[in-house]
Amino acid sequence: MALTGRTALLAALGALVVGLLLPSAAGIWLVTGAVLLAVAVDLVLAAPVRDLRFGRGGTTTVRLGEPATVELTVTNPSGRPLRALLRDAWAPSAWRPGTAGTASRHALTVPGGERRRAVTVLTPSRRGDHHAHRVTVRSFGPLGLAARQGSHLVPWTVRALPPFASRKHLPSRLARLRELDGRTSVLTRGQGTEFDSLREYLPGDDVRSIDWRASARRNTVAVRTWRPERDRHILVVLDTGRTSAGRVGDAPRLDAALDAALLLTALATRAGDRVDLLAHDLHKRAAVAGCSAHEVLPAFTNAMAGLEPALHETDLRALVSTALKMAPQRSLIVLLTGLDAAPVEDGLRPLLPLLTKRHEVVLASVADPRLDVLAAGRGTVEAVYGAAAAEQTRADRRATADRLTRHGVTVLDAPPAQIAPVLADAYLALKAAGRL
């Protein structure tokens, strides 16, 4: 049960009655008794909360930062009308900051035997699954003095998908892809290694691409055209271990890595390649394989929604063996991990030959822009020591990257805002060079 302000006001007005008419203990008992009697009557007449029936509906998936509407249907099976204040409780990160108090509350009137709908608007600010907590109903009596209160558990889950902020880079990369593909009119010898067709020689064509055998059969000079390979296999491997938890700017490294993986996936799917996903730290966290072109991006965002950085050191041996199992034929393996010296030197380097023997390997790492700020520090002793430490860290990363490059790995090291386009460009460059 719950009281309202009216009860307190009534009791306060009762002080006038006590002071003017009945200045005694009996007066207080009388007035308070009358107030409590009214409260009891109100409680008895209020619609019962326990018998209410609830149903849910509405959005189940939403892109991070966009609003999601969840409907709550309240059925009042009792004969009495329900005048209620209802709270649809969700975790704080499901609301737009600062609106949790107002957005979760609904004032409802449901006549006896009828049903009404309350619409809750959520704006998740964190990636992942958001679960509904309890629905609390405060059912007021006809006098408005007191209310019955009770809670119901009406489950619902809204999944906040990664925002894919880097999709703004997609049109420019798709234009580059079309250039490669020869679908735009590029008169030079088509890039790529896959034989496409023969066509008549035009001035300006590379003489090296003239197919003499075909020219002999025809009366004109024929040139071979090439196009980029299609139907290549790409495996995106996300390291969700300790290094992915580091916060760069406002978000953990993992969020930037997810963004880069999504841009690469969108681009590669358009280019006709098959993309699979593996997220791994101590154990396999998520894996998506064998999706058709139009369902791969939704499947990826869905799988990525629940990924959280784990505070373990990644088991690189298990990661590599799982990746090899998922890539039986020659593939492009994109490792989104850190460039810290210790795990790479001790964990990854001994295993690299296994990967590079059959596969093309790209290692992409999210750099920290704060290092540049630190490295530019001058003027005070503290700032100069900070600059020295930042230069040392950068030199270590550079040395690690150099060693990996010597193993035939393409190493990318870019700040969070650039990692997605840089990875997309690296993919296009590999495709143009026919190295997939």
Next chain:
Amino acid sequence: MTDTVLAPPSGTGTPSTAPTSLAPTPRGLWRRARWYLAFLVALLIGAVAVTALGQDHSYPPLDPRSYDRDGAHAVVALLERQGVTAEFTADPTGSPAGPDTLVLPEPDLLSPTQLRAVAAARHRRLVLIAPGPAALTALAPGIRLSDEDGGLPYASVHSTPADCPVIEAARAGSAQLGGMLYTSGSRGEGCYPRGHGYSLVSTPGAGGDVIVLGTGAFLHNEQLPKDGDASLALGLLGSQPRLTWHLPDYSAPLPDGVRARKTFGDYIPNGWHWAYYQLVVAAVLAALWRGRRLGPVVSEDLPVVVRASETTEGRARLYRRAKARGRAAEALRRAAGHRLAPALGVPLQAGVPDPDALCAAAAARLPDRPVGDVRALLYGPPPTDDTALLRLADDLDTLERQVRNP
């Protein structure tokens, strides 16, 4: 997470018919409350048992029946062993006069009528402990609280030399005295001087003599063995064959005149006191209204957040604490060399440019800087103090700027 594509959570959107209420059932309530109830019952039983078993009397300080630290049973027992008849009375006016000693531990609690009756009873010896002005006027005329120069007539209790001709005090020597301080008056004799007053004053009274004590602390069970306390106590209280000890009634209303100031409540008409209580009831109801929340607080499972640059900043602090100027300078120089090499067209070998080639190229680009100067800057000895390190960082910046814009 599974291998398959994760299906979005499914929902029907229609009102379910299954009950979803979280209201506790009577059985659940009982299960939740039973341990609290058991605890409460055990507590009650324990409390009743303790009150029933332990006949625990607690006496006020200076009570002759009390064995506590601040009781006075020891001194009475000593006196009885010496043949003094001790009796305790709640009414000091009722005891017959004669060769006796009357002890008043709280003379201020007596009404003016009682004070007059005591004064008229002509006791051979009257011992007043920390009397106020009213008691002094009635029982020990001529003696006042020693507050002449505006200071407090009070001193802390500790060992004080007797320093006076009163026989009992002179025999006892120093004792634990202090407390209220009094003037000795024209006929009295002051002992145990503290500041400008005395904590023991002996003055002739109506029937015999009156002893005014600033404190009764030396009569406490705990204090009796110290200094000359026992000697002083026996001397003061054991001079007569009979001892009457007044047991003050602390619960009695204060004598008139003590409570002169009126409070705010005294000005409110009588009936409105009840209205005030009714307002208290209203306040309680308002508190219940505001205190009831609409469902519990929902907590967030917060992720662990570590700043990625934390290790670098930690390394900077370590450099500074260890005064690792050599390492810091080495890092700055290597970074500068790494940036200069591509600008000057010097190839990198294993990530590091050749020192001679780099210095020669830099000197060639900048005619006003000799090779030795550039070499000392890029490959010189480590700086000896922080100022030199600061200067080195600035010089490296200058060199880079000059190489880029000669």
